[in-house]
Amino acid sequence: xxxxxxxxxxxxxxxxxxxxxxxxxxxxxxxxxxxxxxxxxxxxxxxxxxxxxxxxxxxxxxxxxxxxxxxxxxxxxxxxxxxxxxxxxxxxxxxxxxxxxxxxxxxxxxxxxxxxxxxxxxxxxxxxxxxxxxxxxxxxxxxxxxxxxxxxxxxxxxxxxxxxxxxxxxxxxxxxxxxxxxxxxxxxxxxxxxxxxxxxxxxxxxxxxxxxxxxxxxxxxxxxxxxxxxxxxxxxxxxxxxxxxxxxxxxxxxxxxxxxxxxxxxxxxxxxxxxxxxxxxxxxxxxxxxxxxxxxxxxxxxxxxxxxxxxxxxxxxxxxxxxxxxxxxxxxxxxxxxxxxxxxxxxxxxxxxxxxxxxxxxxxxxxxxxxxxxxxxxxxxxxxxxxxxxxxxxxxxxxxxxxxxxxxxxxxxxxxxxxxxxxxxxxxxxxxxxxxxxxxxxxxxxxxxxxxxxxxxxxxxxxxxxxxxxxxxxxxxxxx
RNA sequence: CGGGACGUGGCGCAGCCUGGUAGCGCACUCGCUUUGGGAGCGAGGGGUCGCCAGUUCGAAUCUGGCCGUCCCGACCA
Numbered sequence: 001x002x003x004x005x006x007x008x009x010x011x012x013x014x015x016x017x018x019x020x021x022x023x024x025x026x027x028x029x030x031x032x033x034x035x036x037x038x039x040x041x042x043x044x045x046x047x048x049x050x051x052x053x054x055x056x057x058x059x060x061x062x063x064x065x066x067x068x069x070x071x072x073x074x075x076x077x078x079x080x081x082x083x084x085x086x087x088x089x090x091x092x093x094x095x096x097x098x099x100x101x102x103x104x105x106x107x108x109x110x111x112x113x114x115x116x117x118x119x120x121x122x123x124x125x126x127x128x129x130x131x132x133x134x135x136x137x138x139x140x141x142x143x144x145x146x147x148x149x150x151x152x153x154x155x156x157x158x159x160x161x162x163x164x165x166x167x168x169x170x171x172x173x174x175x176x177x178x179x180x181x182x183x184x185x186x187x188x189x190x191x192x193x194x195x196x197x198x199x200x201x202x203x204x205x206x207x208x209x210x211x212x213x214x215x216x217x218x219x220x221x222x223x224x225x226x227x228x229x230x231x232x233x234x235x236x237x238x239x240x241x242x243x244x245x246x247x248x249x250x251x252x253x254x255x256x257x258x259x260x261x262x263x264x265x266x267x268x269x270x271x272x273x274x275x276x277x278x279x280x281x282x283x284x285x286x287x288x289x290x291x292x293x294x295x296x297x298x299x300x301x302x303x304x305x306x307x308x309x310x311x312x313x314x315x316x317x318x319x320x321x322x323x324x325x326x327x328x329x330x331x332x333x334x335x336x337x338x339x340x341x342x343x344x345x346x347x348x349x350x351x352x353x354x355x356x357x358x359x360x361x362x363x364x365x366x367x368x369x370x371x372x373x374x375x376x377x378x379x380x381x382x383x384x385x386x387x388x389x390x391x392x393x394x395x396x397x398x399x400x401x402x403x404x405x406x407x408x409x410x411x412x413x414x415x416x417x418x419x420x421x422x423x424x425x426x427x428x429x430x431x432x433x434x435x436x437x438x439x440x441x442x443x444x445x446x447x448x449x450x451x452x453x454x455x456x457x458x459x460x461x462x463x464x465x466x467x468x469x470x471x472x473x474x475x476x477x478x479x480x
Numbered sequence: 481c482g483g484g485a486c487g488u489g490g491c492g493c494a495g496c497c498u499g500g501u502a503g504c505g506c507a508c509u510c511g512c513u514u515u516g517g518g519a520g521c522g523a524g525g526g527g528u529c530g531c532c533a534g535u536u537c538g539a540a541u542c543u544g545g546c547c548g549u550c551c552c553g554a555c556c557a
Contacts, residue, residue, distance in 0.1 A: 014551080022491095033549085088555070110557095143556060144481085151556065225557065262557045295516050333517035351516055361516085445553085
């Protein structure tokens with residue numbers, strides 16, 4: 001643990017991010033380029049995210065299963081769009097058991113091919129549908145520019161793969177996942193407000209008919225795709241020969257969806273809430289919600305530690321994730337800084353002054369405020385404080401996102417300048433042409449993050465780029 | 481793959497230009513004193529200077545090649 005101050009967000013956001021990830025003990029680089037070691041503290045955050053997602057995935061009727069890491073390369077190659085989209089980043093095993101393999105094995109970049117080739121055996125009748133399955137897995141994509149959590153060559157995620165009898169049911173599934181699983185987790189657990197929308201054609205998942213996305217704004221004004229849910233139509237069913245006899249006795253192909261969210265969400269958490277002192281974790285995902293720091297002298301050490309342990313036990317019994325930092329080798333000031341860096345939502349300071357007054361000192365990480373509360377009220381007030389911090393982090397982030405969204409800019413030039421300096425989101429009307437999309441990207445490297453599901457109330461009816469008639473609004477931003 | 485920078489104890493760096501027995505801060509170990517916002521003093525341990533070759537009496541330092549990392553672009557959860 002270094003004692004130096006962090007780089008500041010305003011002067012060096014990438015440097016700040018890297019230092020926070022490293023010094024808060026979230027993750028570090030490994031011997032393999034682009035592959036990261038997730039350390040216990042970072043993994044605990046991921047586990048909290050996993051729990052939240054898994055709970056919602058199951059609550060919406062899905063079951064977990066597991067498919068293997070390797071996919072015969074020929075199988076992966078069967079789906080034209082998929083292979084085209086992923087070919088550059090697929091890792092392939094050509095040798096195993098000391099011999100060259102007759103058939104190379106791809107390390108999955110995503111599992112549609114393997115799963116759908118298997119679904120062919122699982123589906124015979126409409127009575128076998130729907131298939132509502134999910135897996136927690138690792139996937140490998142050989143990224144050119146890796147970045148801890150945001151883009152690593154191996155990452156952890158969940159990928160859902162469902163098969164449905166009708167198109168309407170599959171589309172409804174895609175949206176259920178988007179809203180009830182992903183957006184609910186992002187906003188109510190991670191406290192990160194999201195824009196919900198469709199992807200433009202150029203940003204769509206390879207092989208998808210429609211890709212739905214959640215876009216979150218980071219504190220440097222850049223957007224992060226937080227989760228995606230794809231309606232895949234019947235393409236994969238056709239490619240992998242999945243068919244069933246329908247209610248009408250006619251042979252037909254099921255409709256597919258797939259959807260995923262990854263360890264990237266840990267990075268989202270860092271960049272959406274972190275400040276110049278480090279991480280600010282929403283209580284619902286914080287490995288430690290309350291840290292108790294005892295402050296004592298030789299003479300009162302036993303009393304202070306005894307009282308601190310009692311508070312720990314009381315809060316623990318009430319279901320709070322609480323820890324007493326009784327390390328003797330570190331002084332209180334060091335612990336304050338360390339737990340602020342690691343984002344613990346609440347700190348309780350307890351010293352002889354507090355004992356004498358019958359209080360504890362409580363500091364909240366999000367605002368930095370400190371105040372005293374009477375010992376008997378600790379149980380109830382800490383619970384309220386944690387839920388207050390949870391909603392407050394969301395409200396602050398939402399306000400920030402609204403403040404940084406430029407809606408209906410006066411002209412194209414204003415939009416480009418705003419995007420160029422990563423001011424945030426720009427919402428404007430778009431004609432739908434790839435040329436306009438490419439032109440913006442060319443001029444300021446910003447992309448269409450989504451075509452929002454909720455239309456802008458005062459939308460202009462001409463395209464911000466070309467002035468032609470515009471059928472929809474789009475949201476642009478620089479993106480990770 | 482293009483453009484830039486850099487490889488020296490665990491981490492961050494100086495030394496290189498002008499070759500001569502490898503140094504600083506943090507971290508680590510031991511001791512004492514400390515503890516309400518990153519403790520102080522003292523004593524220690526740890527590095528074939530990215531790799532290979534060359535020049536030289538002698539290379540962290542000069543030369544050539546290779547490897548790797550980071551930052552900026554194109555690709556991307």
